[in-house]
Amino acid sequence: MPEQLHHYRLTTTWKGNRGSGTSGIGTYDRVHTIEVPGKPILTLTTDNALYGDRSVLYPEDLLVSALSSCHMMSYLYLCAKAHVIVTAYVDRAEGRMVEWEKGGGRFEEVMLRPEVTVQNASMLERAKQLHELAHKICYIANSMNFPIRCEPVIRTA
Numbered sequence: 001m002p003e004q005l006h007h008y009r010l011t012t013t014w015k016g017n018r019g020s021g022t023s024g025i026g027t028y029d030r031v032h033t034i035e036v037p038g039k040p041i042l043t044l045t046t047d048n049a050l051y052g053d054r055s056v057l058y059p060e061d062l063l064v065s066a067l068s069s070c071h072m073m074s075y076l077y078l079c080a081k082a083h084v085i086v087t088a089y090v091d092r093a094e095g096r097m098v099e100w101e102k103g104g105g106r107f108e109e110v111m112l113r114p115e116v117t118v119q120n121a122s123m124l125e126r127a128k129q130l131h132e133l134a135h136k137i138c139y140i141a142n143s144m145n146f147p148i149r150c151e152p153v154i155r156t157a
Contacts, residue, residue, distance in 0.1 A: 010036045013132050031056065060107075064095040066140045067110050067148055075114070075134035084127045085119035087157050112150040127154045 016029030030046040031053070046052040047060050068091045079086050091114040099105035118127045131152045135141055141148045 008036075012036055014127075022050075025105050026051070032052065050077055060095065060097060065112055067095075067127045067138075067144070069094040070138045070140035070151065071112055071134055072114065074138045075116075075130060077086060078130045078134055078137075079118075082126055084123045084130065086116055086127070087119055088115075088117035092117045099154065107144075110144075110148045112148065112152075114150070115150045116152060116154045118154060119157060120122055121156050124154050124156065128152060 006127050008047050012032055014032045016031050018028055020034040022028050030048070030051050031046055034042040034044060042062075043056055044059060044062070045056040047058040052058065072089055072091060076086060076089070078084075091112055093110060093112050095107055097105055097107045114131070116127060118124060135148065135150055148149050
């Protein structure tokens, strides 16, 4: 199959002008929206404790979400192809980011912890093996420059 090019378009709009714009570090709100045509609008803010709102999504939340979701979708696809019947899937993913003293920072690691339920015991070994392949074909994981680890737990219904 030839390479296919995918494009993703969205609009990010800052909503945080409190009247004086960015005239000072504490004068503006960090809230903003992301709109993808035909999809729900996301509201985000900063993870900075002084200026963010803990009840609103952070871009960092979305990065970890994207990795978890992409791995799951890749995994379910592979299971369907391999006749491994998954009946439940929950991932309690975590990301670890370091913030540098000089400013900025980076993700050091994301840990995926999928708990997968398969239909019967004969599927357990193959279900576990498919996580490694799912990681190899995950578009988002292939785009990262930090380790993404996966510690799956597989059980039967």
